Amino acid sequence: MKLRYKIILFAIIPLLLAFLGIALAVLHQTTLLAQQQRSTVEQAYMASKEAELKHYVTLGMAAISELYDSDKPDAETMERAKEILSRLDYGNDGYFYVYDMHGNNLMHPRQPELVGRDLWELTDPEGNRTIQNLIAKAQQGGGIVPYMWEKPSTHKMAPKMGYVVALKKWGWMLGTGIYLDDVDTALNKIDIQVAKNIQSTMFWITGIAVISALLIALCGLALNISESRVAEAKLKVLAQSVVRSQEDERARLSRDLHDGLSQLLVSIKLQIESGLAKLMSRPAQEDAAKTSFTRATMQLNDALGELRRISHDLRPAMLDDLGLAAAFEQLAGEFAASSSLPVHFEARGHTSGLSEVGNTVLFRVAQEALMNIHKHAAQVTEVSMLLSGDARQIRLLISDNGAGFDVAGIAGNPKRGIGLSNMKERLDTVKGQLEVHSNTGGTQVIASIPSGKGART
Structure with missing residues (x-):
């Protein structure tokens, strides 16, 4: 208890x-x-x-x-x-x-x-x-x-x-x-009246006791509900703060990787290429040096590509620079390239009504949904992304034409429904909603976030 x-x-x-x-x-x-x-x-x-x-x-x-x-x-x-x-x-x-x-x-x-x-x-x-x-x-x-x-x-x-x-x-x-039977009758009437009065008094005492206990219970219940609401509000604020802190840290790390390590690697690559060009003038060591520097250059190119991928996953610069629609278009292109699945992206209406936190949440939801399609969806040949917005809300629809899955069964399984839970928890922090529909004709993931103040609370 x-x-x-x-x-x-x-x-x-x-x-x-x-x-x-x-x-x-x-x-x-x-x-x-x-x-x-x-x-x-x-x-x-x-x-x-x-x-x-x-x-x-x-x-x-x-x-x-x-x-x-x-x-x-x-x-x-x-x-x-x-x-x-x-x-x-x-x-x-x-x-x-x-x-x-x-x-x-x-x-x-x-x-x-x-x-x-x-x-x-x-x-x-x-x-x-x-x-x-x-x-x-x-x-x-x-x-x-x-x-x-x-x-x-x-x-x-x-x-x-x-x-x-x-x-x-x-x-x-x-x-x-x-x-004296009339005396006994009168006394019996007194006894009956006294018994009724005692019964009535006990009834009132019992009633007052029950009402008092109920009032205490109701006050306690109201206090619990109030405390639960306050705790829930505090948890939401804390979750928003955690998400914001995570994104700020990711953005900082992304900038550090891009501005610091990335530039250093580029500088090293240029120096290697310069050294390679100089060695080309010495025929005796040309082949050995060329092979060594060429391998180093290829490894540096791979490192730079991996560095750009990590930096983009941490915090896509396009999300801050060009907005949500451009970031989704880039995400769709990268997913199509990595998964070999054609992705059709379309943006409609006013899609810039969310706060920075709202944009980040919706982008992470899109990443999670595409990752689930790549890992778990069967018989998928096409993926589509539709971003739409108006004065009330921003809505993202991600659909595929795969075999579908049991939504209720997956959501009720703590070991298999982690992706859906993550998306829902992220949307809860900005008062958003998540809908998932799936059948043998495909799956639809719909994420919506209120525009304006609703997305900033």
Whole structure:
């Protein structure tokens, strides 16, 4: 993994860990607050229910207080009291009930089938002895007793809060109760709402974390792209500088060879020829001297020819002196002479719109293309070069009538596509383009470079 990607990764991971820690802390605090809220609401509900029950019992006691305080504790008075209490109800499930201290039901307006039954041993689904607990609380002075009882409106067991008092003079336990399933429903709604709030909070934290990570990744990607573009621009400038340096060095070496060594060799040749002429006047040594000097003269001619070839390959003087078209015409003539292949060169339009670097690049591309034809092209009998130009670009077309080759295969082979790669890299330094088309009818190499400023960047 590249260093830039590691830096982005090391920036994202701590951020995500921080968001994870925040999410866990928020979850813990939210859960704790929800529990406290539930407990507070439950206590408030219970306190209100307790006060309500105490009020109901007070009303019930007030309703029968005249009978209870009378001096006639006979059966008729008690029956009148039970009748009054049976009519005191509130809502569908609010009623009063009466038991004696032995667990016998004396009055139950909602479940008359219980009247007269001994319920001392009655237990709820949790195993609690309901009636015994109610009587015990009444004998202790009265108060609240939680228990499970069948709800008349649904005929299902439900939690209930009862409030009981003892009527000692009559041996009664008077009580009433409120079912708590509505409290449980309210508390469940609170739990559901809290769970939704926690889920929503976690969703927002997750969303913010993901968006933050994406923003960091995108910023890193944008930075990488920007750096890549800057690096690419710097590489292009460096490549142009290298090419320019190479060409300057080649031009300097070409001048040195031509102006220095070439002139020295010419001077030596002239001196040899002069010596040869002088020896011609001495018949005794004429033949030997003539042979020696003639061989030396031939070798000097070969050296001068090789020197001119090297100097021209390094930097053709005609490219600087007469321009691109003349240099190409000379190149075509030299290639035809060395390869024995006829080369037709033609120049059209305005072909002097390139910079010195652009001219050099296009000339090197032409050299590379002709060298490839000479070395690799099969069944070639004719080569043509067309140099054309306008206000937008300078275009060079080199074509042959050979058997062609697989362009994609050669370009994808690093060992065989060096020539094409060199041409493309040279053209890239001046924002040029290279196109290669090949089939059984021949091959076309097209190199184009923007005119004016495009070729100078």
